[in-house]
Amino acid sequence: MLGIERLLPEGIRGESMNFQQKARHIPCANCGQHTKKGGRAAFRLLEHTADMGIEAVAPTCDELFVQAAKALLSILAGQGRAFGDVQERTIEVTAGDMEELLVVWLNELLFMIQARGLWPLDMAVVRIHAGALEMRLRVVPLAANPEREIKAVTYHHLLVTHRHGQWRARVYLDL
C-alpha cells in the first residue's frame, strides 16, 4: 500500500479501524439533546447511476450538519488505520445561504480527510447561522487513506429545508 508511506513513519503500524463503523459512531456534543422533543436525527444514502447522494434529517440545524457529515464519512469505505495523537481542529466556513453552507462544510471536511489525512473522531457545532458555520472537531492522523475517493460534494439537486420543526438536507457527491 503506497498510501501508507505518505503518513506513517517507519515501524509504526497504527490502530486499525473500520471507516464505516467509525463514521456511524461519531459522538456529537449537539446531537441527542433535542431528541426528547420527539425529533429524529438520521441519514441515508441515495441511489444515483454513477455517483451517490445523501439525505439527512434532524430536529435542529446543528444536528443536520453533523448528520450530513456522518453520511459523507460513511461513504469513505474501507479499513483505515489511525496513528499519532488526537488533535483539535476548528473548521470555519461562510456561504451565501444555508444550502451552499452545507456543500462548503462537507467539501472542507473532505479536504481535511483526503488532502491532510485527518479523521474526525467527534465534532460539535460552535455556531451556525445562514451565512457561517464554526465546527470544532477532534481528529486523529490517518495511517492509510480511505479506500474510496470522493471527488467533491456538488450543488446538484441540493436541498436544505426546515418544515414542521424538522430539518432536512439532500446533497449529491461526485465519486
Add this chain to the structure above:
Amino acid sequence: MRTDGLVFANRAMMAALQKEQALEQVRNVATLPGIVGPSLAMPDIHWGYGFPIGGVAAFDADEGIVSPGGVGYDINCGVRLLRSNLQAQELRPCLQQLADALFRNVPSGVGSHRRDLRLTLAQERKVLQQGARWAVAQGMGNELDLQHIEDGGCLAGADPDLLSERALERGRDQLGTLGSGNHFLEIQMVDEIREPRLADVLGLFPGQVTVTIHTGSRGLGYQVCDDYLRIMLRAAARYGISLPDRQLCCAPLNSPEGRQYLAAMACAANFAFANRQLITAWVRESFEQVLHQSAAAMGLSVIYDVCHNIAKYEQHVVAGVPRRLCVHRKGATRAFPPGHPDVPACYRAIGQPVLIPGDMGRYSYVLVGTAAGFEETFGSTCHGAGRLLSRHAAKKLASGRRIEEELAARGIVLRAAGRGTVAEEISEAYKDVTEVVEVVQQAGIGRIVARLRPLAVIKG
C-alpha cells in the same frame, strides 16, 4: 428552454433513460444563455450532476456562457491509447508479471504516489503551463508523443496564478497517479478490425498488444472546479442568469469570471495531460523491465490521447455561417473529421482517432471522427459505455461472487488497490459498449475502426 434537446440512443437506451434524471438535465442545459444548436447527449448518456454525463453544448463566444459544472470536477479526464509491435500470444507467458510491474510502477488507488517524483511549487507551475510538454522535457517521452495528443498535450492560456493554494497543494502529490473509481490502466489486444485501411493508418493489426490509460487531473482539477463553482454562483446572480440547478452556475464567456475560469481550467487540463504522459513513461518502463527489450524496439508509441471533460473554443459552421463557439464536452469526446486542421497530419486523411473504453470485462473501441459528426454534434461523440447500475446495485450483484476469478476464466488478469472498487466496476454495471458505438456508427457521428479486448486490468 432556448433550444431543443437531441439525444442519440436506441429504443432500449431511451427506455432506461426515462427512469433517471438525465433527460431533465439535457433540458436544463438547453435553458442556458447563448446556447447554439441543440443541447446534445451522446448514447452513453446517464444521470450526472448539472450537465448529464455524455452531454455536449456549444455557446456563442459573445452571447454565451461557460460553466464549470459543464466540464465537471475531473477536468480533462481522458483516455490515451498506446500501440506496440507485440502479438498478444508473445505476452501471455509474462502477463501476470507485467500486471505486477504496472501495479508497482504506476501509483493507483487513493493516496498513492511515486516516491521518486516530488514537485516543487515552481515545477508544478510549469506543469500547469506546459502540460505533457513538461513531462517530455524531463525525459518522460518524446516529441512524437506530443504530436499524438489532443491540442499537442498543452492548452494555451493557462494561468497558474488563478489557482487557489489548496488546488496547488492537492496537485503536488498527485501528479503521475491513476486515482481510483472508474480510472484504470489496461493491457489489451486488437480483437477485431472493422476497417483495415483506417486501422493501417493508425498502426493497428489483429492480435496486437495495446495499452489504454484512463485518468485525469486528480485532486487539482476537483479543487479548481469547486473553487470556480463558488465564484460562478455569485457571478450567475450578478449577471442575472437564472439557474434550474445550481450545479449549472456559469458566467458570460466574455466576463472576467468566465475568462478566469477558462485559464484555470487550462491549468488543470495541462496537469492531466502531464499525468497521462508520466504514466506512459512508467508503462514503457514496466514493459522494459519484464520483456527485457527497449520500449522503442517494442514499438510502444502513442496512437492518440483525448479529453472527455473539457470546454474549448472551436470554429464551427452553423446554418451556413462560420462561428466561434465554446463547446462543453462533459463525458463526451471530440471527434473531428478527415481534413480538419486540428487532426494530426498523420491522421488527417482518415479523421481524428476516438478512443472509447468499455467495461473491464468486455471490449473497448477505436473510432475516427466523421464529417457528419462535425455538422451534427460539433464534432463530438460518446466517451465510454456509460453506467447502467448504481454503485450500490453493482455491489449487490457482485456480492458472493469472485470477480477476479471470473475475469481470470476469461483470460483477464486483474490487479486492484481496493476490493470495493472492483465490485462497483463489474461489467454488468455498464451498458454494453458495443451497443453504444453501434448507435454512434448508425447515427454517422463516428466510424468504428477496431475492437480491443482486455488482457490485464489495473484498477485504482
